[in-house]
Amino acid sequence: MPMPDDYLKYPARHYGMDHDRYEWSDLFKREPIVWPNGAKIALSIVTHVQHFPLDMPSKPFKAPGALSMPYPDFRYYTNRDYGNRVGIFRVLRLLSEKGLRTSFAINGIIAQRYPAVLKAVVAGGHEVIAHGLDMGKVHHSGLEPEAEDQIVSEALALLRKESGQSVEGWLSPGRAQGFNTPDILAQNGVRFCLDWANDDLPYRMSTANGELLAMPMAYETDDRVVADEYFQSEADWVQQVKDRFDVLYRETADYGGRVMSLPLHSWVSGMPYRVEYLREALDYMLSHDGVWAAPVGEIAAAFVGQDSSAA
Amino acid sequence: MADGATQMKSDLGLYDYLPWPGRPKITWPGGKRIAVWIAPNIEFYEYNPPNNPTRTPWARPNPDVLQYSHRDYGNRAGWQRMMAAMDRAGFRGSVSLNVALCDHHPEIIRACADRDWEFFSHGIYNTRYVYNMTMEQEREIIRDAFDTVRKHTGQTLAGWLSPALSNNFWTMDLLAEAGIQYTCDMFHDDQPMPVKVKSGRLISMPYSLEMNDVIVYNTQKVTPRHYGEIIKRQFDQLYKEGNESGTVMCIPLHPYLVGQPHRIDAFAEAIDYIAGHEGVWQTTGREIAAAYHASGAYDAMTAAMEYHKANGGQI
Numbered sequence: 001m002p003m004p005d006d007y008l009k010y011p012a013r014h015y016g017m018d019h020d021r022y023e024w025s026d027l028f029k030r031e032p033i034v035w036p037n038g039a040k041i042a043l044s045i046v047t048h049v050q051h052f053p054l055d056m057p058s059k060p061f062k063a064p065g066a067l068s069m070p071y072p073d074f075r076y077y078t079n080r081d082y083g084n085r086v087g088i089f090r091v092l093r094l095l096s097e098k099g100l101r102t103s104f105a106i107n108g109i110i111a112q113r114y115p116a117v118l119k120a121v122v123a124g125g126h127e128v129i130a131h132g133l134d135m136g137k138v139h140h141s142g143l144e145p146e147a148e149d150q151i152v153s154e155a156l157a158l159l160r161k162e163s164g165q166s167v168e169g170w171l172s173p174g175r176a177q178g179f180n181t182p183d184i185l186a187q188n189g190v191r192f193c194l195d196w197a198n199d200d201l202p203y204r205m206s207t208a209n210g211e212l213l214a215m216p217m218a219y220e221t222d223d224r225v226v227a228d229e230y231f232q233s234e235a236d237w238v239q240q241v242k243d244r245f246d247v248l249y250r251e252t253a254d255y256g257g258r259v260m261s262l263p264l265h266s267w268v269s270g271m272p273y274r275v276e277y278l279r280e281a282l283d284y285m286l287s288h289d290g291v292w293a294a295p296v297g298e299i300a301a302a303f304v305g306q307d308s309s310a311a
Numbered sequence: 312m313a314d315g316a317t318q319m320k321s322d323l324g325l326y327d328y329l330p331w332p333g334r335p336k337i338t339w340p341g342g343k344r345i346a347v348w349i350a351p352n353i354e355f356y357e358y359n360p361p362n363n364p365t366r367t368p369w370a371r372p373n374p375d376v377l378q379y380s381h382r383d384y385g386n387r388a389g390w391q392r393m394m395a396a397m398d399r400a401g402f403r404g405s406v407s408l409n410v411a412l413c414d415h416h417p418e419i420i421r422a423c424a425d426r427d428w429e430f431f432s433h434g435i436y437n438t439r440y441v442y443n444m445t446m447e448q449e450r451e452i453i454r455d456a457f458d459t460v461r462k463h464t465g466q467t468l469a470g471w472l473s474p475a476l477s478n479n480f481w482t483m484d485l486l487a488e489a490g491i492q493y494t495c496d497m498f499h500d501d502q503p504m505p506v507k508v509k510s511g512r513l514i515s516m517p518y519s520l521e522m523n524d525v526i527v528y529n530t531q532k533v534t535p536r537h538y539g540e541i542i543k544r545q546f547d548q549l550y551k552e553g554n555e556s557g558t559v560m561c562i563p564l565h566p567y568l569v570g571q572p573h574r575i576d577a578f579a580e581a582i583d584y585i586a587g588h589e590g591v592w593q594t595t596g597r598e599i600a601a602a603y604h605a606s607g608a609y610d611a612m613t614a615a616m617e618y619h620k621a622n623g624g625q626i
Contacts, residue, residue: 002445007448013415018358060372177374178374196383198388199388231532232532246572
C-alpha cells in the first residue's frame with residue numbers, strides 16, 4: 001500500500017521545537033551560571049537503586065537492565081538485587097570517605113521492601129529522588145492518566161514516608177515517559193526531572209501544572225550503558241568520565257558553570273571489581289579547583305536562584 | 312505504486328564493476344593526493360512522527376523521550392563543539408540536512424552558511440522514510456528539499472543522502488532527473504563512481520559507514536579514543552594510495568554523538584592530524600563532484616567500466 005498523502009504533511013514544521021514542553025536554546029549562548037562559592041562544575045552523582053520484579057511485563061517495552069532469561073529468571077533477578085543488598089553499601093561507603101553528599105534515584109517499592117536502604121541513604125546525608133515504582137512499571141503513552149498518576153503518587157508517598165524528605169526529584173524507569181508524564185509529575189509535587197538527555201545545564205519545561213526543571217544526566221557515560229550496552233571495560237568507562245569532565249571544565253572558562261553528571265547503578269558500580277574504578281573517577285574530578293559536588297535538588301535550586309529565563 | 316516496487320532483485324543494478332588496480336588516474340585540483348570532506352548530519356527527529364509500515368521511527372511508543380532528547384542534544388549543545396573543532400582544523404562542512412531543520416532551527420543553518428558550508432539533502436525529517444512512497448510522492452520530497460534549501464541558504468542542492476538511508480529502486484533515477492549530482496547512499500568504493508541512471512549524470516560519492524560516528528558509536532559501540540585512531544588509520548592508508556591516484560575520505564558525523572563532551576577531543580585531534588599533512592584537499596562534496604567532472608574522471612571511469620565488461624569482465 002502506498003503511503004497516504006498525510007505522510008507528506010508536517011503540522012509541527014515551524015520555528016523551534018515540535019512540541020511545547022520547552023524552548024530551543026543554544027547551550028553556548030546562555031547567560032553564564034555561577035555555582036555557589038564560585039564553583040565551575042556542579043558534580044551531580046546519581047546512583048540508581050532498582051527493583052526488577054521477577055514477573056515484570058515485557059510490553060510495551062522493558063526498561064534497560066530488565067530480566068531477560070526465561071521465567072523464572074534466577075540469574076538477573078538476583079544479580080540486580082545484589083545492588084540493594086551489597087553494592088549500594090559499597091558505593092555509600094566510598095561516597096562517605098570522600099565526604100560527598102549526592103542523590104540516589106530509588107524505586108518507590110524499595111522503601112517498602114528494604115527500609116534499611118532508605119535509612120542508610122538518608123543517614124549519609126544524601127537526597128532521595130523517586131525512580132518510579134519499580135522497573136516493571138514503565139511510563140508510556142498507553143497508560144491512562146489515572147493509572148500513571150497512581151504509580152507516581154504511590155512511588156512518591158512510599159519514598160517520602162520512609163525518608164522523611166520532601167522528594168521533589170524524579171527519574172523514570174528507563175527514562176521513559178508518556179505524553180502526560182511531565183504534567184502528572186508536576187501535579188504530584190515533583191520540581192525537577194532527570195529523564196531528558198539533551199543538555200549540560202538545567203532548563204525549564206512547561207507542564208499543565210506549572211514548571212518542571214529538566215536536570216542534566218549523561219546518557220552515554222552511565223556506568224550501566226558503558227558496561228552492559230557498549231561492553232566496554234571499566235578503564236574505558238573511567239577514561240570517558242575523565243574526558244567528559246575535562247571538556248566541561250574547560251568550557252566553564254568561557255561559558256560559565258556546567259553540570260557534570262555521573263549516573264551510577266548500585267548493581268554495576270557497587271561490584272567489588274568496579275568500585276575502585278569509581279574511586280579513580282571521583283578522585284580525578286575532585287582534584288580540580290571549583291568542583292561542587294551536591295545533590296541534584298541543591299544544584300536545581302542554585303540554578304533557579306540566578307537563571308533569568310524564568311517566565 | 313510503480314512497477315517493481317516490491318520485486319526482489321539479486322543486484323542493485325546501479326553500477327558496473329571496476330577493480331581497484333589499473334583504473335584511470337584521478338587528479339585532484341592542485342595535484343592533491345586525497346580529498347577529505349566532513350559531512351555533519353544535522354538532523355531533526357520528530358517527537359510524534361507518523362508510522363511507516365516498513366520502519367517504525369522509535370523503538371518505544373511515541374514519545375520516546377530518551378532517544379528524542381538524545382538526538383536533540385546535537386541541536387542544543389553538540390553542534391557548537393563539532394563546528395569549533397572543524398573551524399580549528401580548517402574544515403568546511405557538507406551538511407547532510409533534514410531540510411525541516413531550516414524551519415525549526417534557522418540559527419544553526421545561519422552559522423553553517425556563514426562559514427560557506429555546503430548543504431545537501433537528507434530528506435525532510437529523519438523520522439520520515441521513502442519506503443512505500445510512490446514515485447510522485449518521492450518527487451515531492453525532492454522538490455521540497457530543493458525549495459527549502461534554496462529559500463533558506465540560496466544554494467542549489469547538489470547532493471543527497473536518503474533519510475535514514477531509506478531507498479527505493481527508482482530513487483537514484485528520480486534524484487538524477489531532478490538535477491542531483493551526487494548520492495551518498497552507496498559504500499562500494501573509495502573513489503567517486505558513475506551511477507547508472509536513466510537521465511543525467513549521477514555520481515556515487517564515497518561517504519562511509521565505518522567512519523560514520525553513528526555506526527561507530529551506536530552500532531559498533533567503540534570508545535571515543537578508538538574512533539580517533541581509526542580516523543587516523545583510514546586517512547594514512549588513503550593518503551598513501553592517493554600518491555598513485557586521487558582518493559576520497561569522508562567523515563560523516565552526528566553532532567548528538569561526536570559533540571558529546573567525552574568524545575569531541577579525540578575527534579578534534581584526528582582531524583588536526585589530517586589537516587597537518589601536505590597534499591590534503593580539505594573540501595566539500597559539491598567541489599569533489601565538480602572536480603571529478605572537470606578532470607574527465609567521470610568519462611574515463613565510465614569508459615573503463617565499459618571496456619572491462621567488453622573484455623571479459625563479468626558481473
